[in-house]
Amino acid sequence: MSDKGLSIFEETFSSDLCYLMAMSHIVLANNQVTSRFIEKNYDMPVHAWSTLYATVYFPGILAKEVQVLFPRPQNSISRAIKLLEERQLIRREVDKSDTRAKHLFPTEEGAALLAGIEEKVKQRQEEVFGVLTDSEKETFLRLCRKIIDSDTLNSSAAFEVF
Amino acid sequence: MSDKGLSIFEETFSSDLCYLMAMSHIVLANNQVTSRFIEKNYDMPVHAWSTLYATVYFPGILAKEVQVLFPRPQNSISRAIKLLEERQLIRREVDKSDTRAKHLFPTEEGAALLAGIEEKVKQRQEEVFGVLTDSEKETFLRLCRKIIDSDTLNSSAAFEVF
DNA sequence: GCAATATAGATCCATATGGTTCTATATTGA
């Protein structure tokens, strides 16, 4: 990192928007690395692998629940599901009491593919967060959880149209 | 949040990818709210306002430096600059010793527009991070900084093509 | 019981995105 880069960081991450800026920076920087890798090596857009992740860990999950875990527009999830089904990485079962709803289940190939991706992403997580001590990691997660569990994350009073 | 949603969160944010998942979740959820607001009320894509931010805070900045602060593909920054210049929110000056490079400066309108956006985004930041105590916010920022300052964030050994 | 409304998810379409390539200029090294 150049001196110029460092002083820009120093100022930005001390500014009035420092928290949002710092957090977004990490996610943007990591996505540049991680998304590119997964798209290149698995020919799979980022929404597809996160939907596959949700399906493997929560078999029977519905599209609308995937959307709660990975906050994305509904049609993005819908498309990801279509792609995963076309590639036979998941299958769908219509809900018995609500025929609109479709439960998602991984196929064997889907579970195997996710295992591969997950292993790689875990290594990547260790690269990114490895710079923190175990105790710092724990703290970081606790603070993230606190933000996620608050009800202001998904809606806004400040952003009512003015 | 439904019970189902809570238990999905509980499990996901305790899993082996908990750190990446938790951080991405916050940024995705916030972007859904913030990006939509700015696009709707200012008719400005997210990259444009972040580039405007960089220009106002670092007048004379180059496109390649904006890219360091907001890790995005080079052509996205290039397009954002074009849009901002077309709307006369920034102007450009060719570098005297390197005629390829163009320094960015905000116009008065650009600075005024950013001030409005920034105020709103600051209110939003307070909604999202307001759930943390001052001390927790400070800790959160310190940990983010530690990750940002490490050299593994922007490249990866794990993701060398295999 | 049934009209009004809400919800799950699919599809449409205009636009944003990002990998790649291109041009112009700078730097490097034999």
Next chain:
DNA sequence: TCAATATAGAACCATATGGATCTATATTGC
């Protein structure tokens, strides 16, 4: 000095994205 290489940024184009709408089914209230 000048060919080889690197860099700043623009442009091209195939694809991803997301707001809006649509269909089908479920729920709600009179």
